[in-house]
Amino acid sequence: MRDPSSQCCCQPMLDEFQKSKFALHHDEPGDFCRSQWQRGDRSIIWLLYRWLFAAFFAGGVLASCIQHFNEGTWFIYLTDWGFVLCFYACTYGAVVATIYFIRPSYFEPGSWALKIYWASHFTTTVLALMITLVFWTALYPSMAGGPIGLYNLWAHAFNSVCMLIDCFVVAFPTRLMHFIYPLVIGLTYGIFSLIYYFAGGTDYGGNHFIYFILDWERPGLAIGSVCGCIVLALIFCVMVFWIYRFRIWIYERCVQPPTEVMQTREAPEKVQRV
Template sequence: MRDTSEDSCCLPFKQEFQRSKFSLHHDDPGVFCRSQWQRGDRNILWLLYRWIWAGFFAGGVIGSLVSSFNDGKWFIYLTDWGFTLCFYVCTYGAVVATIYFFKPSYFAPGSVALKIYWLSHYTTVVIAMMITLVFWAALYPSMPEMGADLYNLWAHAFNSIFMIVDCFMVAFPTHIMHFVYPFAAGITYGIFSLIYFWSGGVDFMGNRYIYFILDWERPGLAIGTVFGCVVLVSCFCILVFGFYRLRTCIYNRCSGQKQLEIPSTRASTETVQVA
């Protein structure tokens, strides 16, 4: 237990850079099923919130697939990968919340299902913000006519807005050392784009690239883009951790509660609210 006079909102940043923080084990499965702001284990508003957003992204993904399938080329774009991740994570979270609502004891500490949800949520938030920034900063200036398109707003703006809002709604913690998961997702897409190029793949307009900034006929540009995205992912991983700390700080100030550290993983510590 630490000195309670220490401000829990300003825990040493260096504490995040420990090997134990790679862990996806958490001793309280309920934090993945509840909202930071709800009272008690069950809350119908939280359940509705989860299913509304799952339906929101389901509508976007299905509508886009129907209108822009383009002989399967829908699946080559990082935008659609990211939007599908949003749909997947929201639906996964809704299912988890529903199970917990009807049977709070269902999930055990260290549940594999909750580990998957934890890493998926973190990865999706980071990737969504990267997609939004890259699209509006690097791609949109060359295709301004796409700005008013509903799906572009849905997949390049609403995705990040919702996922950031969700960071302030969920109850589970964020660890910077989980950066390995969004990194893995980004590297996977980079490798996919290279394999797609080598195999002679084209975009829906017949170009030999998926995005012009990821044109492997100009390897310097493509490698520079990949490197730039790595830097962005690093920054966004820290930013998402900042959202988590800000959320707990706001909660502490609003609830008038203090936080004491208790073991939340097998090898690390987290926080719990006490009156």
Template sequence: MSDPSTESCCLNLKAEFQTSKFSLYHEDPGVFCRSQWQKAERNLIWVLYRWALAAFFAAGVTGSMVQDFNGFQFIYLTDWGFTLCLFTCTYGAVIATIYYFNQSYFAPGHRALQMYWISHMELSMLITTVFWAALSSTMPEVAGELYNLWCHAFNSICMVFDCFVVAYPNRLMHFVYPLCVVLIFMVHSLIYYWAGGTDIDGNRFIYFALDWARPGLAIGFVCASLALICCFSLVAFGIYRLRISMYNCCSKKKEEVPTSKATPKESSPTV
């Protein structure tokens, strides 16, 4: 006899591979404005958390520009990703604040919520993995700097943690959106090379592994990055399913506690 939980898991996974799952429409706008773990419809701690996360990324972006602004920040995928994290977290803080004061403000399928959903992508995990696996060895003098850790480690930690506390679902078919961002960056790097652009040290490439003077290496790096972003989309979906399982498990335990306490009273004789 097959395990019902296994069948349910397979059905959920199978349901993800449908064209409708490419859509950014969701019937419940509240899931984008609440935490999976809050009990009430609105929660001040959740709003404060969202603003704290936005402040964390704002401090990183602002600190980078104030400390060492040279115009080269905008050519790197790291800065693209970190700025996207800032946008996502600030945007999330704004909609959480709006929802806190007016729960009926957002209609189902509201474009503001769709923009938020599409921006919360797996780019930070890709940036962290690619940097520490392929790029950190080419720049050992900066690998241990605080800002570098901020951009290539803390960003992923924060965004993965956020995946465990948000309430909206993750769709496997949404892998196309971070994939498009990576493709746009790769095209940008090629155009930058053709235009004679250099990095901060005068090299004719943005990253050593993305040197279009050696097209074989660059194309291999592009293919590996695209494959990785697909893998991380699967990881993000796994985190979402794990979050739901954890929530259901915790909810079930809370429901069982009063029942287990009431049982002895029911069985005890009355005097």
């Protein structure tokens, strides 16, 4: 039997580069409805956690939309797209957890409801991290001086913090090949900003662009920004994957009984001998 400890530390990531890992299928539907750390099949604490997260983002989205609606320009910003996705993913997770708490056998392997949740959670996490980094490094320094403000913290900092915490407590896996989903959202927004520019749209301040780094009057800058964001998104996909692997590493050593760990590791070897 091959000793798992002798494997390269990068082997889990190398194993991800398979065609099957693009799919949104997972054999255990309960993993999408539970926490990695809960005891037992159902947990009222987990259910409360899920709804508190949903309420947190619901309050932020509602307050920011009311305060910054400005004849609909609220909807043109990637920040607000990401904010809405945070609300959507967390609320979706709360609904899934509630259904499971009431009726654990409701979801079946391959359920489309769970596939949508899996893709949206990963996409939202990667997008939140990218929004946070780009805002504080490229956009905020160019803004007029003054207090940071609750909205900036809520939409450009708390979003990433909350989604990273969620990545560390959920029970479902992360697939590196799911990078295609945040990539599609990013490219969709880039195309939207181009269409918005040609349609004569303006930003909150009346400028003929949404963000100055997406000013299509300077196509080199805009294209470079889109390409840079794609690279950042891919880097964050890898980062989120390793957060998942770190979570499993801690779980196997601190929570999961040693017999279960050995069974998990020996299963592939048994399949090979059949």
